[in-house]
Amino acid sequence: MDPQTLAEQAKALADQTQSLAALAADLAQQAQMLGAQGAMGQPPLIMLFAAFVLACFVGFLAAQGVASANRDKVKGALGVVASSLVVAAILAASPGGMSLSKILGLLALCLASEVLFGCAVASQRWLASPKDQNKTGEEA
């Protein structure tokens, strides 16, 4: 076997090794992310479902007897509670670097923050002007 053939084979082998190393690094990064999420103490599905059913009952009973005059204030509070979606948006926007999923996460975070502060300010304005609230509450 001549030296040139040997050199070409060695080069091909080096290229293969390099691509395998890149693949291994990619897999290690994914495993690290999965490991970090696994350490987050995710609750089992049955517990989540039980919590969901209880939350539905509590939410319905808490809002059932609300008078019309106060419904807008409760709707504002529900808007703030709904903006707890920021938690998922923060997770989506959490990785370093830039990717499409991260951009979507940042957009979602911006929208959820807007709703959080907007609904909080709306609730504060309603609380500050009870007469206006009573007037608009009858409409809604």
Add this chain to the structure above:
Amino acid sequence: MTGDIASLVYLGAITLFILAIRDMASAQSGLRGLVYLVVGMAGAILAALMLPNVLAYTSIAASIAIGAAAGTVAVKRLKPELLAQAVAVMQGLIGLAAVLIAVAALLSPAVFGIGVAGQLSFSLLGLLWLGAGFGLAAFVGSLPAYASRKVSLDNGEKPLPLRLFFASSTGWAMACLGFALANLLLVVAGGLVGAASIALALPDGREAASGD
């Protein structure tokens, strides 16, 4: 912060949210309810920010700052009689955010710790698509509220009456995402918002009885 501590903080936030909904239903305790909401939400956001896999603090802070400024300025400029429409539109924006997060989870599930792209289970895919569907329904349902607000702004008239049935879709979208991402806060908050929105959309039985 580990996941277990974050879950405990989420539980505290959920408790405060329930107390806040109860307090906001009364004119006397409304301010206390607002304080509960702010404290609960601040705790939940801090707990999420302190999770070990959160790295991009600068871009996250910039997004929150832009959203906070936009929401505050927009609502402060509104006339008081249009606040109900603004809240309705904002519930629709949460639906849009849910759609974006569902798509992000489908593109990069490893970021959320739910698997590898292209190898998600059928149930997980179903939950994410269902969440996106509910979110889209909430967003589309909020458009009439925006239209009525714009008409009333243009004509100087009072806004049309609103029935926030679509606000319930926002809650169900959050719950679907919560199940898919195994996130207790999203599941409970989604259940609260969905069920409470249905209760609020129903007519007030006491007033109907006294009116008759």
